[in-house]
Amino acid sequence: MLVIRCPWCGERAETEFNYGGEADIVRPTDAEHLSDREWGDYVFMRKNTLGLHREQWVHSHGCRRWFVAERDTRTYQFKSYEKLGAHAMEKS
């Protein structure tokens, strides 16, 4: 069981979290103009990273916030965490 540091709540046991897969996949805004292959890439295709992996987690039994973590898939060590909120603020 991993220890995960929620950027909002601090270190908690893995059982409080849910995994959300690869991070930084942006939903296409022009979906209707994409080919089947391009859309299929977005929906289905994921990297199977060996090493440092940027991934989404949610503190589902805590603050329920999503965040991005960098984890080494070989050692399960987390290298960094970042809030999604900061990103949103910049956008607006």
Place this chain on the structure above:
Amino acid sequence: MSQSCRLPHGGRVQRSAPVRFFFNDKPYDGLAGDTLASALIANGVHFVARSWKYHRPRGIVAAGVEEPNALVQLETGAYTIPNARATEIELYEGLRATSVNARPDIEHDRMAVARYFSRFIAAGFYYKTFMWPRAWWPKYEERIRDAAGLGTVPDTLDPDRYEKTHAHCDVLIVGAGPAGLAAAVAAGRTGARVILVDNQPEPGGSLLWSTDTLGGEPAGQWIRRVTDELATMPEVCVLPRTTAFGYQDHNLVTACERLTDHLPLQQRAGVRERLWKIRARRVVLATGAHERPLVFGNNDLPGVMLASAVCTYINHYGALPGRQAVVFTNNDSGYQAALDLKRNGAQVVVVDPRTRSGSGLSMRAEQAGIRIIQQAVIEHAVGGTRVSGVRLQGHGARLPAGTESLSCDLLVMAGGWNPVIHLYAQSGGKPRWCDQRACFVPDVQVQPQISVGAANGDFSLAQALSGGVRAGIEASAQCDFADVSGKAPAAWATHASTESPILPIWSIGSGKAATRGPKQFIDYQNDVSVSDIHLAVREGYRSIEHVKRYTAMGFGTDQGKLGNINGMAVLAGVLGQSISETGTTTFRPNYTPVSFGTIAGRELGDMFDPIRKTYLYEWHVAHGAVFEDVGNWKRARHYPRPGEDMDAAVARECLAVRHSVGLLDYSTLGKIDVRGPDSVTFLNRIYPNLWDKLKPGRCRYGLMLDENGMILDDGVNLRLAEQHFLVSTTTGGAARVMSWMERWLQTEWPDLKVYLTSITDQYATATVAGPNARKVLQKVCQDINFDKEAFPFMGFKEGTIDGVFVRILRVSFSGELSYEVYMPANLGQHVWNLLMAAGEEFGITPYGTEAMHVLRAEKGFIIVGQDTDGSMTPLDLGMGGMVSKAKDCLGKRSLSRSDTASPHRKQLVGLLPSDPTCVLPEGGQILNAPSTAAIAAMQGHVTSSYMSPILQRSIALAVIKDGLNRMEQEVTIPLPDGRFAQARICSPVFYDPEGARQNVD
């Protein structure tokens, strides 16, 4: 019975406290402080078991967790424990144990004959022999399992209570031998939070019976002083009888604390075992080492024992394992056993393959007058149910005359030491072979841990103490507890002794001797011998992991603690490669067996998963409801009256709704409050249909899709105000939908101003359905106009019933005139009672989920998760029109992918069985024609199937390939009994296709 082999003095047993116990139904006496094994040895009992496969007589080999043979069925009935190790069972008054693998008893074991056929039942025998005819395998398997098998699984519920606890500390130390105690006191003095776990009843490990002195202090006194000091440290927690059995990710160590097993059954109270999940910043592994057996012919006879076990039985338990001993040793450890035996009056001969070395212990043995035969090995042992002699062989020299065979009643083995590296390996570390010490030792550190003492291959007491102190200080310093006040313990001086190096001997004789002569056992518990490893190599196995699986070496309750390293070395020899190249098998948790009770803890029965009950649960119980589980909810399924079976009750409930009025507890439906200026935009993106035009006061059905275009959930949504919606979900999907919406809002659309609140539990819902529904509501609710025009279908209104706020929706899941009444949960029972009373004159009938299902199926309304399975699109359900062309939404693009847009997918249709009394099995496969072929082309499957009381015939919903183009065609559904049912494809709407009934006056 007398304890004929109990020494007159010594040991840590309490001589004034005799304990009566029963082994294989015979009464014996032992002493408080004994283990079952030591008490048996004190009574001269060595033959305690039959082996697993060959049913050979077996004795006690070890004195700890590594014991492979002395497995017993402890106690009977609900308290029984299969395969308990006699070496770990603390003796208590009235203890009852029996050998596990012999019937009727070990002396008259029916299967003992197997050992005469052992040559023919080597590794792989069962697989090779019982292959044909294949259909007979289940019968073979039953007999083979019956013949082998270990203990018996309890057949009654475990009455004991178990619990779990989470703990955090700076430094966790595993093992309270000299290294662990030194580490604990060093870490404790820095003020760090320390947990020290040890699997023995009292700390001390091998020091408990050592004659060594530490800093001039006798070992026993040193232990007392150190443990007293630990007890005064508020941040130090010492857990005896606690086995750390797993090293998990991020320095989580799992341990099992045994609280009551050492007490007589009638004195046990409270928790039996506690599972500790210890998250430590640093871990110090001081787990010690296990002694290796030597591998020679018949090395499994009762009376063949490890040297360390002999020392333990003599010094710790005051029990003498034999009076005429041969000690076979390839290192200096055997000499300690020889000295201990000699000191207690036994005759001893030492057989040592090395040349005379003059090391400390061997010289002491010589001085004690012990005969030592150098440059010799034991070829094989002889004996029946106990060893009676040995045959010797020269090893690089001729045997002295007259020493070819020796008689003995105890054969002591000292083959070197294996550091207990299980936890290190589980932490991710790869052990390294050390030629000089002839053992695997911990190598690179993967998690923040360190091994010390014998666990690190540092076998001397001085190394254990200094390594422990150093590790304790360093681990604390890494947790920012510096050794500030010079309180670090100085190294305790110990008596130094010269040692001569080990001469590894992995088996006796050439490959031929190993295969033809008496069996040389590697793994006692699984009856794996050297010849099995030779066989595996001959048959092409090379990898240690494959050889393990082919021979079963290292399986079982001891997981190869005793024999695995010998096995790896033998394999290396056969393959002509180094042990390092051969490597080890994987050290998996659990280190020792952990009971299911400990793993389950208190998460049993009703505590396993939360149970959710609606505000009306007690009312349902009082009215005879039969419940079904829907998600975590207990929902009333039907309300049988006396004499009614389920079918009769459901039919009555259905007809009441169709003919008059029924009442359904619909509170479990998920409800999410959605509000904020961007609510409409948000719902437009989540749902395929358009929400802009929905007016406040109106509802709309919505399907929810995943990005693959597949149906995720559905429900009716209300627009409460311009910027305020109430979204409803399926009962089981509420949490999933909430998480789904939150995820999109946070990760993809954080710019949308929308707030989501789960309000499922805040409202109770009662559905009033049937032609008389309006009349019932008009009686209890005066401030809402229920007229057809004023309150149209898919509208909702707010009002009061007896002063209670209610929100009433005119929607229908039954096809009848129907209203859903939302009310504050705490007042739900009150309103429900008023509805029941108002409906009395119409024969209002509470109906359950089963009637609800029948009613909706008659109308062709789907249930997400029953009629859909994660591979159904709105088009497959004939609901393609619901997908707005004016906007994008989740999953929309997928609907035009070549496969999802194909008109030949499985589509939802109705089925009318040719036999109107035949209710098709749900999940039944659909074929074009009857077929008994092994493989037939499957066209789809039945998703919902019921007897329709209003139509007086069976109906079904199904998904069928190209179904919408196959109306009126016949299909076949194979039935479980081998017959075939015929059915005709039709519209899924079986009743009132015009939808006239919900418009009754």
